[in-house]
Structure formats: C-alpha cells, structure tokens
Amino acid sequence: MDRAATAEKIAALIEPFNKKGVAIEDGSSFAGDLEFDSLTVMDFVAAIEDEFDIIISMNQQAEIETYGQLVDAVVKLRG
C-alpha cells in the first residue's frame, strides 16, 4: 500500500470521529483542529491499529500530532 492509499484509508477511519466535519489536510492536528479528547484518541488509535495490524505505542503517539505525521508513521510501521 503506497502513501496515498494509506492516507485515504486513515481519512476514512477519521470520519466517524470527525464530529464537526473538519476538512482533513496533512497539517490538521488531532488535538487542535479535530478536537480529539483522550477517550477519542484511544478509540481512534485502536481502530488504526486493527485496520493496519500494527502497534502504535503511547510513546509513539506522543510524537504524532497531525494527520500527515500519522500517515507517515503508519507507512513506516507497515514497513
């Protein structure tokens, strides 16, 4: 799966959590733009992990603030 396909899949997974219908760009931040609270983050990370069969540890999550960073991290974790 290339970056574009991964990005598309992640965007689809964000949708159910995107309550305000914010437009998603690489620079969109989860805490600021999407207003994810800690409970939403947990459910969302679990959905990403299950979709791509990866682990995104809390340590790694701390480095991921934006959609673009998440896409890059997933691409890297998928190897």
Place this chain on the structure above:
Amino acid sequence: MAMGDLFDKFQPIIDLRAGLLATGAEDPFSLVMERVLSPTQAVCNGRETILLGTYNYMGMTFDPDVIEAGKQALDDFGAGTTGSRVLNGTYAGHKAVEEALKDFYAMDHAMVFSTGYQANLGIISTVAGKGDYIVLDIDSHASIWDGCKLGDAEVVPFKHNDIEAMEKRLKRIPEGAGKLVILEGVYSMLGDIAPLKEMIRVAKENGAMVLVDEAHSMGFIGPNGRGVAEDQGCLDDVDFVIGTFSKSVGTVGGFCVSNHPKFEILRLVCRPYVFTASLPPSVVATACTSIRKLMHAGNKRAHLWENSRVLHKGLKDQGFQLGTDTPQSAIIAVIMPDLERGAAMWEALLKEGLYVNLARPPATPAGMTLLRCSLCAEHTAEQVQAIIGMFERAGKKVGII
C-alpha cells in the same frame, strides 16, 4: 495583561473549581475529619457522619490487637527509621511483615514499599525497561501509568477488560521483545472485576509475564482473601501481585509478592524502593498484626459481602444507575448525570450525615462523574439501611431519582 507563568496550564481546573464553589457547594475535595469515632463513623465538617467512602474494607484501623502492636513498636523501636530499606531502614518489623505477606499469599518472596503507589511505580519501571513492551488495561490506576512512564518501555493500552483487544496487541509485538501484561483484580472506579483467568491464559500463551494489582480485593475476595486471581483459580500463573496496606490492612504501605526465583535482586535495582525512607516501625507492626488476623476473617468477609449485596439492591431498586449490574466487590459506584449534579448529590448526602467519594475525570472512565460507595465489614445491617434512606432523600432532593 500580566505575563503568564508555568501555572497557566492549571487555569482550566482553577476555573472549573471556582465555578463549582461559586454555586455555594461545600468543597468535595477539602473535607476534614475532625474526629474519627470508629472504622465507620467520624465527625466531618462539624457533623457526625457515616463513612462510606474509605477503603477500610475490613475495618482493621481500630482493631485492638493492631493498635496494641503499633504502640508497642513505637515504644520499642521509635517513631521512624530515617533510612532506606537497603541501608539502615530495615528493622525486625519490616522482615516480620514480609514474612506475614509470604504466609498470607503462600508465596516465596515479599517486598514492602512505603506506599502502594511506590510499589507499582517501582516494580513496573524496574521490570519493564527500554525496548520491552507493556500491554495494559486502559482503565489502569494512575500509579500503573506512572510506573510505565518511569520505566521507558513501549506502552500499549487496550480497551477495558477486552480479552480479544489484549490478544491482538500481544501478537503484534515484535518477536524477541520482553512483554509484561498489567491487570487489576478489582477496578476501583466502577468496582467491577477482571476476567483474570482468561486474560492470564492468553498472556501466558503469548509469552508475557503478568502483574496483577489486587489492592481493592485483598482481605475479602477469594477463599483466603488473596484476591480475584485466587478466586478465579489462576493465582499460580501471576508473576507479580501488587498490593497495599492502606485498604483492608488498615494502615499505609505497599508490597509486591512473587514466586520468581530471582525476585530478591529487585531490592538492589528498584529505585522507588532504594531511594526513599522505609515505613515507621509502628506502621509495619500494625500491618503485620492486621495481615495475620485477615487470614482468619471468614465471618467478617461474609458480612462485608452481605453489606455489598444489600446496598447494591437497595440503590438499584430506588432507580439509581450503578457501575455494575451485580455487586462484584465492596465498591458500589453510583453514576451521576454530570459533575454539577454529582457535586450537589455529594453535598446533600454529607448533610444527611453520609460521606461517599466524589470521583470525576480524569480518574474515572468515559468521562463519568461517580459517587463511589465503599463498604466496610464493620458497617452494621442497620447502618446499611440508614444509608439507603439517605440516598433516597438526597436523590429526590437533587432530582436524580
């Protein structure tokens, strides 16, 4: 505008608190117990109050043998040790309480810390280090999270009590990495228990070591009061049991018991054990006496369970929403619609003469506001009925039922 400083990050909670107090509510987080009359009664903010929010599950705080042991140790060994367990802070009493724990759990090793918080902090951060993986329940206690952070391991949470979610994560861990699964017997916010038998089986199948925090089950769950793992017949598969003296034991302190053959080395490498003063002699003496008495407390256990069943049914019958469908522990959590009405209900109960714990995010799961009731083996049947009446009156006054 004045320049901000490092306290700016606390502004939201300062505002939330000010807003709550501006409504004229008594501050739920500044209660003072002026006199303590018994394990179940105290004078709080000038009122005689039934205590239903302590962790004094077995009512050991005023046990005459326990108090006598503490007084004797104070006379014989002084007020404190002024030293670390590994230097000048291990007295005969510290060894005696570790022996009592080994007997209580029928395990080979016991290590006593100065608090339960430090026991989790110390064992977790020392056992799981950089490059290792910790797989833990998302509703774990703050001391568990802090232990994870201190140790630098990769931290992987899973949905509360979800065996499948835990298994998936264990299977995704890179081959060869060290794995620690962390579970609790009783989760203290809602008072629900974990399906430890299944979870531990899955953890072991995937090559993980298992740590179970049994802080809220010691003394009354399981045939010998060893906790939920004993009750479910899987204690032998637990690598580390974490516990505390500040609940059923009735004083303060924390511990880890284990059968691991190399366990004793932890005394030299565990920083929260080494770099802090040991418990005072009077505290370990009271803990030791209390633990040995808890081995023979079958009648008290039975009465505590009876209390839990009666209160759970009484509150459910009145229409309160509870954290569990059935009574699973000595904690019964009453779910409040929001923080405002939760605080109003808490205050109405206090005016009725009842103290419960008000719990709110981030301590609670799913953003809930809870009134947490924790029962004691010393609550009489009459007190439990009185408590149900107080809840009814307060609930109607605040408009929750």
